[in-house]
Amino acid sequence: MADNGHRSMEGSEIIPEIPKEEVTIIIPTLNEAKGIGKVIDAFKEQGYTNIFVIDGNSQDRTREIAKEKGATVVVQSGRGKGQAVAEAFSLVNTDVVVLIDGDGTYDPHDIEKMLEPIRKGIADHVIGNRLINYEKGAFTRLNVIGNKILNWLFRVTYGVELYDILSGYRALTREVYKSVNLTKHGFEVETELTVETLANGFKIVEVPINYYKRHGETKLSPLGDGLKIGRAIIEMLVRYNPAKYLYFLGGLFLLLGLIIGTYVVVEWFKHVSHDLLAIVTAILVLGGIQFMAIGFVMSYLFKASVEIKRGIRGVKTKRRNRQ
Numbered sequence: 047m048a049d050n051g052h053r054s055m056e057g058s059e060i061i062p063e064i065p066k067e068e069v070t071i072i073i074p075t076l077n078e079a080k081g082i083g084k085v086i087d088a089f090k091e092q093g094y095t096n097i098f099v100i101d102g103n104s105q106d107r108t109r110e111i112a113k114e115k116g117a118t119v120v121v122q123s124g125r126g127k128g129q130a131v132a133e134a135f136s137l138v139n140t141d142v143v144v145l146i147d148g149d150g151t152y153d154p155h156d157i158e159k160m161l162e163p164i165r166k167g168i169a170d171h172v173i174g175n176r177l178i179n180y181e182k183g184a185f186t187r188l189n190v191i192g193n194k195i196l197n198w199l200f201r202v203t204y205g206v207e208l209y210d211i212l213s214g215y216r217a218l219t220r221e222v223y224k225s226v227n228l229t230k231h232g233f234e235v236e237t238e239l240t241v242e243t244l245a246n247g248f249k250i251v252e253v254p255i256n257y258y259k260r261h262g263e264t265k266l267s268p269l270g271d272g273l274k275i276g277r278a279i280i281e282m283l284v285r286y287n288p289a290k291y292l293y294f295l296g297g298l299f300l301l302l303g304l305i306i307g308t309y310v311v312v313e314w315f316k317h318v319s320h321d322l323l324a325i326v327t328a329i330l331v332l333g334g335i336q337f338m339a340i341g342f343v344m345s346y347l348f349k350a351s352v353e354i355k356r357g358i359r360g361v362k363t364k365r366r367n368r369q
C-alpha cells in the first residue's frame with residue numbers, strides 16, 4: 047500500500063491496483079454447510095485465495111467443508127455475528143477485507159464491483175445494495191418492509207443517503223476495519239459498522255448487487271432482531287451526534303412555549319392574566335433556545351472533529367509516501 051497510497055479529492059485513499067493476495071474474504075458462519083462450499087469455490091475460481099471463515103461453533107459440517115476448500119477456519123471465542131466479525135477484523139491484516147455471508151445469498155462474482163470504489167478512491171467502505179435487484183423469494187415481505195423502515199429511520203436520523211445499511215456484503219479498507227469499535231454482538235453489527243465508519247470521517251458508497259434465496263436455515267429473527275437494530279440506530283446517534291437530540295428537545299420546548307404563550311396573550315387581550323402560565327412560557331422559550339444553541343455548538347464541534355480526523359489521515363498518508 048505504501049507505494050500507491052495517495053488520496054482522492056474525496057479524501058479516500060486511492061488503491062489503483064489491489065493485489066488479490068491483499069484482499070481477505072471474511073465469512074461468518076453458523077451451520078451453513080449447504081452454502082459455504084459454493085461461496086468459497088466461487089472466490090477461489092476468481093483468484094481470491096485468502097478466505098477466512100469465522101465460525102460460531104457450527105453443529106453441521108460447515109468447518110470441515112471450509113477446511114477442505116482451503117479456507118482458514120477459526121472458531122469464534124464469543125457468540126453472535128457481531129462478535130465473530132470483530133474477532134476476524136483483529137486477526138487479519140490485508141489492505142482490504144470483503145465481508146460476505148456463508149449462505150449463498152450474495153454473489154461472489156460481484157466482488158470487482160464492490161472493490162471498484164476503493165480502487166478509485168471514492169470510498170473507504172463499500173456496501174452492496176441488495177434492494178434494487180433481488181431474486182423473487184430472496185426476501186420475505188416482512189424483511190423487505192423491515193429493511194425499508196430501518197433504512198428510512200437511518201436516513202431521517204443521521205441525514206445520510208444510504209438505502210441498504212443492513213447488507214452483509216461489504217468491502218472495507220484496512221484503515222476502516224482496524225479503526226471501527228464494535229461493541230454489539232448480534233445482527234446490529236452492520237448498523238454499527240456503518241455508524242462507526244461515518245463517525246470516523248470515512249466515506250461510504252453503495253453499489254447495486256445481486257441477491258438470492260439463501261441455502262439452509264436463517265439465523266435472523268425478523269421482529270426481535272429488527273427491534274434491536276432499530277434501537278441500535280437511535281442509540282448510536284446519541285453516541286455520535288448528540289446535537290440532533292438537543293435540536294429535537296429545543297424544538298419541542300419552543301413549540302410548547304409558543305402554544306401556551308399564544309393562549310396567555312389572547313387571554314391578556316380579554317383582560318384575563320395568567321401569571322404562572324406566563325412564567326412557564328418564558329422558561330420553555332428560553333430553555334428551547336438554549337438547547338438549540340448548545341446543539342448548534344455541538345454539531346459544529348462534531349463536524350470539526352470529523353474533519354480533523356480526515357486531515358490527520360491525509361498527513362499520515364503523505365508522510366508514508368515520502369518515506
Ligand SMILES: Nc1nc2c(ncn2[C@@H]2O[C@H](COP(=O)(O)OP(=O)(O)OP(=O)(O)O)[C@@H](O)[C@H]2O)c(=O)[nH]1
Nearest residue numbers: 074075076100101102126127130147148264265266
Ligand atoms: N460466526 C457466526 N456467524 C453467524 C452467527 N449468526 C449468524 N451468522 C452468520 O452470519 C451470516 C448472516 O446470517 P443470516 O442468518 O444469513 O442472516 P441474514 O443474512 O440477515 O438473514 P437471511 O435473510 O436469512 O439470509 C450467515 O453466514 C450466518 O451463518 C453467529 O452467531 N456466529
Ligand SMILES: [Mg+2]
Nearest residue numbers: 147149151260
Ligand atoms: Mg444471509
